Amino acid sequence: MKKTLLSCALLLSTSAVSAAPVFTLTSPDFNDNGVLAKKFGGAAKGNTSCTGENISPALSWNNPPEGTKSFALTIVDPTGAKGLGVNHLVAYNIPSQRNRFAQNELSNGKDYTGGKNTPGTTRYYGPCPPQGGGQHHYIFTLIATDLPVNNLQQGLTRDELLSRLKGHTLGAAGLIGRLGNE
Numbered sequence: 001m002k003k004t005l006l007s008c009a010l011l012l013s014t015s016a017v018s019a020a021p022v023f024t025l026t027s028p029d030f031n032d033n034g035v036l037a038k039k040f041g042g043a044a045k046g047n048t049s050c051t052g053e054n055i056s057p058a059l060s061w062n063n064p065p066e067g068t069k070s071f072a073l074t075i076v077d078p079t080g081a082k083g084l085g086v087n088h089l090v091a092y093n094i095p096s097q098r099n100r101f102a103q104n105e106l107s108n109g110k111d112y113t114g115g116k117n118t119p120g121t122t123r124y125y126g127p128c129p130p131q132g133g134g135q136h137h138y139i140f141t142l143i144a145t146d147l148p149v150n151n152l153q154q155g156l157t158r159d160e161l162l163s164r165l166k167g168h169t170l171g172a173a174g175l176i177g178r179l180g181n182e
Contacts (some may be wrong), residue, residue: 021063025142025173029057029103036138036177042126044119049181050128056089056106057177061099061142065170068096068144070151072165073112074158077127077136081118087158088138089124090115093149115156122155127179135180144170 030036041052064071072092080086089106093113105111106124114122129136145168152164 023061023063023065023144023171023173025059025061025140025175027057027059027140027175027177030177033137033176033178035135036127036179038179040126040177041179041181042128044125044128047128049130050126051181052126052128054107054124054126055104056101056124056126058103059101059106059140059142059175061173064096064144067146068170070094070096070145070147070149071098072143072145072161073106074139074141074143074161075124076139076141076158077129078139079136080127080129085118087118088127090117090122090156090158090161092152092156092161095149096144113150113152113154115154115158115161117158129179129181131181133181135178138177138179140175140177141172142174143172146170 039053039055040057042050043052043054044050071094073089073094075089077086091112091114109123116122117125119125127136127138143165145165147168
């Protein structure tokens with residue numbers, strides 16, 4: 001009888017642990033590791049690899065870690081710039097009450113503090129994969145922090161942001177989109 005009760009108690013405690021909600025980042029515009037629509041690509045004049053409309057995809061998230069006061073969001077192409085990487089978005093001071101960005105909202109630069117991306121802007125800069133270079137992977141990372149909103153000044157690079165977030169992160173959720181220019 002004792003073994004049966006102990007087994008039941010262990011089973012119930014294991015179920016409670018595995019039932020904990022997972023911090024997730026999703027998009028209605030593409031599935032994880034799915035192909036991004038061309039409109040989400042960059043539209044920089046004079047760059048023949050920028051064949052999109054520079055519209056940012058919609059994003060939403062659920063189940064942030066307890067104690068979250070703000071979020072940071074980055075979009076990185078680790079193989080862009082011939083392997084040096086390209087930062088397409090550095091955004092932070094996103095209020096913890098927020099749980100989504102509508103399509104094109106990140107392109108408008110509202111409701112977050114813009115950091116400096118690789119091209120030097122403080123807004124979403126759509127992917128411009130090189131022609132004939134195959135599909136690149138764009139990693140969307142949402143970081144939950146214990147920092148109050150407006151704790152970080154505008155214009156931080158991704159490296160500066162990550163440095164300032166050390167010791168203040170509570171968890172992260174990610175999503176990958178792919179885009180090529182064949």
